[in-house]
Amino acid sequence: MKKIRKTAVYVFLLILAVVCLLPFLIMFNNATQSSADLTTRLTLRPGTELFHNYRNMVAQIPFWAYIKNSFLTTMPNVLLTGYFGTMAAYGFEKFDFRGKSILFAMSMLMMVIPAQISLIGLYRIFSIMKLLNTRWTLILPGICNVLTVYWMRGNIYQVVDTSLLEAATIDGCGQIGIFHRVVLPLCKTGIVTISIINFVAAWNDYINPVTFITTNKKTTLSVGIAMLNNFDYVDLGAVYVAITLSTIVILVFYLLFNSQIMGGVAEGSVKG
Amino acid sequence: MRGKRIVSCLLAGLMIFSVTGCSTSQNQQSGTSGGTSQTKETSAVVEDDFGKKDPASYVANLKFMVHSTGQPEYMIKKFNEIYPNINIELVVIPSAEQQEKIMSMVATGEDVPDLFTSRTQFVKAMVESDRYYADLGAAPYNASDWRAQLEPYIVEVGTEDATGALRALSWQCPVGGIYYRRSMAKEIFGTDDPEEMAQIFNSFDSLIDAARKVKAATDGSVFFTSDAPQDLVFMGVTNAGGFMKDGKLNIGDEIKALFEYAKIMYEEGLTLGYVRNDTATAAAISEGKVFCTAKPTWGLNYNIMPNFPEQAGDWALTSGPHPYTSGGTWIGISKSTEYPEECYLFLKFILTNEEFIRSYAIDIGDYVSNVAVQQEIEKYMDEAGASLDIVRFLDGQNPYTYWNGELEKGINPGAYSQYDEYFALYLMAALESYGVGNSEFDKALQQYKDDCLSYAPGLIVE
Amino acid sequence: MIRKKRNINYGLLFIAPFLIGLLVFRMIPFLYTLVMSFTNWNLMTGEKSFNGIDNYKRLLTDKTFMISLKNTVKLWAMNIFPRLAIAMLCAVIFTQSRIKGKGLFKLIFYFPNLVNSATIAILAALLMGWQNGYLNRLLLQMNLIRQPFNWLGQPVTAQRIVAAIIWWQWFGYSAIMFATGILNVSTEYLEAATVDGANSWQKFWKITFPLIRPTVAYVFLTTLIGGLQNFEIPRVITDGLGAPDKSLLTMTMQMHTLAFRSMQYGYGSAYAIGIFMTTAVFAGVSYRFINNKES
DSSP: OOHHHHHHHHHHHHHHHHHHHHHHHHHHHHHOOHHHHHHOOOOSSSOOOOOHHHHHHHHHOHHHHHHEEEHHHHHHHHHHHHHHHHHHHHHHHHHHOOTTTHHHHHHHHHTSSSSHHHHHHHHHHHHHOTTTTTTTHGGGGGGGOHHHHHHHHHHHHHHHHHHHHHHHHHHTTOHHHIIIIIIIHHHHHHHOOOOOOOOHHHHHOOOOOOHHHTTSSSOOHHHHHHHHOOOOOOOOSHHHHOOOOOOHHHHHHHHHHHHHOOOOHHHHTTOO | OOOOOOOHHHHHHHHHHHOSSOOOOOSOOOOOOOOOOTTTTTTSSOOOOTTOOOGGGEEEEEEEESOOHHHHHHHHHHHHHTTTTEEEEEOOOOOOHHHHHHHHHHHHTSOOOOOEEEEEHHHHHHHHSSSOOOOOSSSSTTTTGGGBBOHHHHHHHOTTTOOOBOOOOOBBOBBEEEEEEEEHHHHHHHHOOOOHHHTSSSSHHHHHHHHHHHHTTTSSSSBBBBBHHHHHHHHHHHHTTTTTTTEEOOOOOHHHEEEHHHHHHHHHHOOOOOOOOOHHHHHHHHHHHOEEEEEEIIIIIIHHHHOOGGGGGGGGEEEOOSSOBOEEEEEEBTTTOSSSSHHHHHHHHHHHHHHHHHHHHHHHOOSSSSSHHHHHHHHHHHHHHSSSSOOOOOOOHHHHHHHHHHTTTOGGGGGTTTTHHHHHHHHHHHHHHHHHHHHHHHHHHHHHHHHHHHHHHTTOOO | OOOBTTTBBBBHHHHHHHHHHIIIIIIIIHHHHHHHHTBBBOOTTOOOBBBBTTTHHHHOOOOOHHHHHHHHHHHHHHHHHHHHHHHHHHHHHHHHSSSSTHHHHHHHHHHGGSHHHHHHHHHHHTTTTTSOHHHHHHHHHTTSSSSSGGGSSSHHHHHHHHHHHHHHHHHHHHHHHHHHHHSSSOOOHHHHHHHTTTOHHHIIIIHHHHHHHHHEEEEEEHHHHHTTTTOOOHHHHHSOOSSSSSTOOOOHHHHHHHHTSSHHHHHHHHHHHHHHHHHHHHHHHHHHHHHHHOO
């Protein structure tokens, strides 16, 4: 009986895994087909046009410049989000002050606001701050990521023992020092996990770059891919190469950081 | 294939220039060495030298906002051959965001580009306001003489109705037609001659009959068209007077008739049923499942020729029930530019410099709006014949002859409104809904009215 | 809890950057939108004057608003239940059973969440095309259908496909959330239960499941909020206006069209506030419901 159950579970997981991976395979495969083929038929056999498509793509958009721009906005954003998000979560979780619950509830409420709503107002604000068309428009909002604060609050609750904090205080460590030397290291795993989520969201973000950045020197990859799709003559092969490369970047990032988490989990589990 | 095409075009271009010589057309910049060092600030000069200084003396960095880089890059390259020190940077915005981007930039006054394009679908919105494009007919441009050189309806559309200000112009003239497969036409109709096909297509009713014939003769394996709603809207709305007529939403008989035609085409299996899905349409045409498609000028060199090179020689171009235009790109000078003179030079170059326009027409294969060049290229294509890819693709047919002829039938510039882009989408959606059977006629028509009203709240709908 | 130290309230200090950011980048724009919603600001015509609650009156009688609301909720409902069910199942498997390769499966299940929404929508449109789509060709070849089926042309199937895509994107993420929640259940409780003689099944249902209620609540609420804001996939997969027949028109899509295509910033803002209200109501009701069930 147990064996049947085990097999059933394996089959179930396997099917799900295939469902997850299939679109990726199709996507990668499409990058190797010629544009003409892509518009006319599907073939699952890998094509030979990868290099040709790649050349077409870089001829149409400054691909590597766009990737660089995406990194230049995404990495700082993720760092800011992780740092200030954890700091805020620490403040909410381990401190008491008047109006704490109200402030926290209001912050949660901000999550309910759809992103598009703020666009117009944000455009105005950035205009006043003279930040339009700079990368700051994509980086600065990282300090107020509500999801991160919520997530890190739970994380801090778990991994940060108040006794530890009190001990550190007695040892003469200042509050800010405690945050940097005790809390942050303890929360490493949690921060890395939420950072993956933030990285993906920032990397794939289209609506913010397209609204706030007009100069092509700072355009990000997500907008670049949309451009490829919007030219008078759409070269599908080029589009798929761009999409594939963009996805590979995220995959690499994810795998790299996931190994960090795996390591972290092993460490953390000693605590239990 | 592509390399060969470029070389043959270059050779052809060389031929033309050797034949016509260095024709100093009336608008060519006189690169005189008259080194009168007049600075920009000197405005109180008896002889107005706006735009007439030594080309190399113009130094500027312009920002040019476009949605697609192919044609602009070509223009800039050619422009820099005469004005080497005017640097034009292309700012690319996805076409769907273009209108919104410009409008919000102008609203905040932030970073507005010096030059920017508008698509035909919303050019009227830009032209009918005084906040976007500068009046080219007024000082310092005083370019009213350009009106006479370009296709009249283009000038009309680019002119603000209320004040007569000339705000935008196009270097293209996207005249419509029907592209069809010659081999299929021969088989089904016994002829592939464009004149005879024009007879077969000369009314919507006869067009539908032709569609039925296609189905019958091929046992339903070939469809007349792949996208009935789009074809119907392209071919029918201009003639109906446009989406807006007499200041009201146009729901006249011609528009209502389009619904019925859509229904017939769907019910009798005359359309493949794709709506605005270029990829799927291309796939179907490639497999020989589609007989014809209604497309304007750009359909040929942007759509059909690049996608179906193996079908070269099997296509021809003829007219549908009514002349129409669709799509196309316009250009104007931003009201707030700090380089009016340099922008003026660029526009003047691409709109009136016949040497450039000729090479543009041949290299890019586009149908231009400059009247003189239209005639010249027609003759040129007649002479050059099948040595030109575009003529060979149409099995010897001269597309310029067709387009010139179509223009003579007259295009109604009043058929353009500022809502064209979205009203077209809503109409196509309504046609599809009714045609597929998802809603009754009244409901579909009401949906169209509601959508248009939602888009333009002050709209008068009956 | 550490109390205030000296005269500096460190708690406030630590949350200060976050709050300031929230104020500048979220609150103020939101208030701006709120104020705009009482104007008739239209970027195309240039008018910009207050018109009281006219926009809201229009909103309440706007048929398209109702349609978009209905569709948004429908799309959300269609994907949430399969998503939570499968995610929970996966989470249970990951944490309870001794399957080899759990790590690998977890890794793979998260992949779909990494892909750009627009990208996957384009791919799906290709797969589900009517005459030439991959799926139809496959089914035709396997003789399962005689004529190609217009998946994205019929409202019902189009909605199911969009729901399925969203499910594909998010079930891995939800599974990991659940798994984390399950793992967080203090082992003390479970050890005590084992001592008391409970088996795995009982342990799960009587101890773990109730204790992960907060996690379930969190996932449910975030999926609700995210679901009500569905934008990218329904927009890219067909014509951007909700075809067929507006069945894919979600609230944020319509708002986007109103504000950024027809340039009606004023009415679009009112629409946005309408979305906000609706989401708040749904979230509030769900929150109450979940908390009430807690004994």
